[in-house]
Amino acid sequence: APAYKHILIEKKGEVGNVGLITLNRPKALNALCDALMQEVQQALEDFDSDPSIGAIVLTGSEKAFAAGADIKDMQNKGFIDCFGGNFLSTSWDSVSKVKKPTIAAVNGYALGGGCEVAMMCDIILAGEKAKFGQPEIIIGTIPGAGGTQRLVKAIGKSRAMQMCLTGDMITAQQANAWGLVSSVHPPDQLLDEAIRLGEKISQHSKVIVAMCKESVNNSFELPLSEGLHFEKRLFHCTFATKDRREGMTAFVEKRKPNFTDS
Ligand code: CO8
Incomplete structure (x- = not known):
């Protein structure tokens, strides 16, 4: 397996049929820098082509699933840097291109790009202390990876507008009531729950x-x-x-x- 710097890779479940990707950049609350997203892309592609794997779980830490794209990376970029280099495109898009089912297990912050990556997954399970938000507006930009699109389809226009225009976070309970997530669990049980769900899906063809x-x-x-x-x-x-x-x-x-x- 490739040596990763920002993520951890394991096979979970009784027969090892659930691929687990843990975002592991604790000092930056799992901010999604380019290098991290490229590792996620590679890990997803490897699990997708591994015949022993039936489902993939993506998670972070108890404090943060991911606090967004890396603001320090973006701070000094200009339009031409972004447009010319197709900033944050290929590796981010890869999350929604996986053929096998993907489950986001969200504890803590899922903000900006973090919320968007969770929404690229097929199913989201939340820990009781999870917080979801699209705070881009606060730092003078807008969501760039589905926050104005997938969020609308998940929770409806009025709620999505309010989240994107205020930048306010919502709680796990709110996210559950609005249908953004499938269910809410105690933080220490969330990952096991997600893996069990992955195992259940993996039983099928x-x-x-x-x-x-x-x-x-x-x-x-x-x-x-x-x-x-x-x-x-x-x-x-x-x-x-x-x-x-x-x-x-x-x-x-x-x-x-x-x-x-x-
Ligand atoms: N980028 C870079 N570093 C970050 C980020 C981030 N998004 N979030 C947190 N960090 C860093 C902090 O800078 C800090 O580092 P240091 O100690 O070196 O200063 C460390 O993580 C810990 O953070 P805090 O001290 O701020 O921790 P708190 O517990 O006080 O606060 C918060 C936690 C509320 C989550 C706070 O960190 C925060 O507001 N973070 C930024 C959230 C945000 O605005 N996210 C949206 C970013 S923009 C975005 O995601 C655009 C997506 C576009 C995708 C396009 C794809 C095509």
Whole structure:
């Protein structure tokens, strides 16, 4: 495995089928500098192509999931530096391109780019003390990785507007009530909960899970009639797999399915 400086990589779960990426830049509250995001990209790609892994958990520390893009890196940049170098594009986009399910386990601060990276994941679980926010407005900029887009779809326009325009943080309880996260857990149990969820998903056929994720994600991209058409075609495609036959045969024979990811 590559030697990482800003992240930790482990395989978790009883049979090691959940990939865990821990952001580990404690002195900067896991601020997402370029080097860190490039490591995240590499780790995601490695887990995505590892046949033993069925789901990926992304987490930080109890104090911070991530306090945003690195403000010290951005402080002295000009427009041409950003535009010309396509600042914060490739490695950030990689988080939403993973084929396997991704789960963000958020304790502490998920601010700015930190909130945006969490929203790029398929499922967010929060610790009781988690705080979510898009504080870019306070430092004279706007969200740049989904804060004005994914957040609206997650919690609605009025709430997203208020968060983006004030920069105020919301609590885990608020995030839960608004549907930004799936559930809230005691901070010391959050990671285990996320790994258990990853294990549950990993029991299923990986090829079918990937199709299911792709279809749900397309609901954000396509008008309903196109989305339904795409879903139907992928549903038909599941009948081209051995795992679809195995799943239904196991049900009829009243036994557990033995998926082969084929
Ligand atoms: N960037 C760089 N360093 C940071 C960041 C950050 N985002 N956040 C915290 N740090 C550093 C602090 O500078 C400090 O370092 P030092 O000790 O060397 O001064 C250390 O982490 C600890 O931070 P604090 O002392 O501030 O800790 P507190 O517990 O007092 O406060 C807060 C915690 C409230 C989280 C506070 O640190 C804070 O407000 N941080 C900034 C939050 C923020 O504004 N985030 C948004 C950044 S902008 C952004 O994310 C744009 C995303 C665009 C993405 C585009 C992709 C294409």
